[in-house]
Amino acid sequence: METKYSMVKQNIKSKILDGTFNSQQRISSENDLMKEFGVSRHTVRIAIGELVNEGWLYREQGAGTFVADRSKEENRAEKKTKNIAIVTTFISDYIFPSIIRGAESYLSEEGYQVSLYSTNNNHESEMRILENLLSQNIDGIIIEPTKSAFSNPNINYYFNLERLNIPYIMINAFYDELEPICLIMNDEKGGFIQTEHLIKLGHKNIVGFFKNDDIQGVKRMKGYIKAHRTNQIPINPTNIITYSSEEKKIKPVEELKKLLASGEQPTALVCYNDELTLFLLDVLREKKLHVPNDISIVGYDDSFLAQASEVKLTTIKHPKNELGETAAKMIVELVKVKEGNSRKSDVKVETVVYEPELVLRSSTRKL
Structure with missing residues (x-):
């Protein structure tokens, strides 16, 4: 069972990760948090204390509690590995292993460490994965949208990825309101x-x-x-x-x-x-x-x-394997542009639409 202080802590952290609270912004007061969650001052202080110790918040005497600028810490930290996340609705089922193999093979050749995640086509799982990725020093993300026919409740997390200049591309589908670079079928x-x-x-x-x-x-x-x-x-x-x-x-x-x-x-x-x-x-x-x-x-x-x-x-x-490999090449190019290793004018990373092709076998016949 989730403790009261961990509930408060996760809520504040989620608001930082989805961009509700930006760096240097003052968060809600202790009194407001007590009222919002119906908890004691002691509970609020434990939650805030842990977030301060973990580098998410900082206190200013007499002014309040503010969101720390974690990007500066990440830039100062020595980066030993290059990381790309691949997020699909499913990992081990159906055509997904072929898509992942296509991407993983190219990324490994380019020296990237690949992290795999599955949302199980569930918005809550997608939110937790995005929070996890925003907490890490990730270079880029290849993501398959979750329940893409519906309005997405996690859209703020994608806005925060853009604000932090973390490139992402979408495969198989896309969230229309974001107009992202994507690889899809017609x-x-x-x-x-x-x-x-x-x-x-x-x-x-x-x-x-x-x-x-x-x-x-x-x-x-x-x-x-x-x-x-x-x-x-x-x-x-x-x-x-x-x-x-x-x-x-x-x-x-x-x-x-x-x-x-x-x-x-x-x-x-x-x-x-x-x-x-x-x-x-x-x-x-x-x-x-x-x-x-x-x-x-x-x-x-x-x-x-x-x-x-x-x-x-x-x-x-x-296209399965081809789609995965092309997605990997595209995200690597976007990472290079972000890092200044490639001029934007030299690189065109654009949406790819694959045209369908009928494969004839023996399951249909003329009447």
Whole structure:
């Protein structure tokens, strides 16, 4: 259980790290902190005392307590290692090991120490990781946004990274309000290609499954809708199934079972990614439906899962390793610019958008 003084201490520290309290700024008085947290003066003094001892705050007799300028201490400290953090929603699952390997290989060659973090697509975890990174002498960050379809509650931490001149780039998605340098796929076009491939094979009753808390899923769904409209095929609203990250193993499976039991069996499925495709293939096996004879299915990402089962998936190619390596090269260039080892006019680090490409295998057929 968190103690009262540690709660006060963490709150003050978080406000420093997210830029609410800037260096040399006076923090709330002891009386204000007592009222805010409903604690004693003794508790407040313990919390402030520890932050002073750790170099986060300093006291001025008769004036109050102020935020220390930690950047000066870090600049004076001898820097023995170069550090880049890689933050993804997941680390060991799905396509993420390939992305991380691509980045890690290049960064190691360039003499950087790499720290890996996973948010588990959770904003609270993202906040703790950003606080941790802002507490360290980090050179740069490669980060995959958490639940990028939603407004981000941690946006102040990114503003603080910019204020401290710590470069960061985003992969797979980005927070629109920040307009960061990023490496992404043209996911709307990818969703369009998935769906139009099936339409050109004669399919009209196509069910789409899309994750709705990441912008990738929202864009892919838009592509699905656009393909129907472009080809003048009416969309049945019940054929669009959305789910959150927490629901990915349950809701799509349950919804597909309902559709198959309704008597209105679809002829094809468009899936948010290859991982989801395998969950749905289990349902089709259970119902003794054959792919592609009874139902066609298209994945996304061309992950190792696309060829892991007896059904070899038609899917959209994701750059994975290439994306990771390019992200690593870009962050190194930004670090060099920051350190004055490269002139800004000589280096162009710009957003990269990868165009989708359909990989044809045996999970789809012409009606």
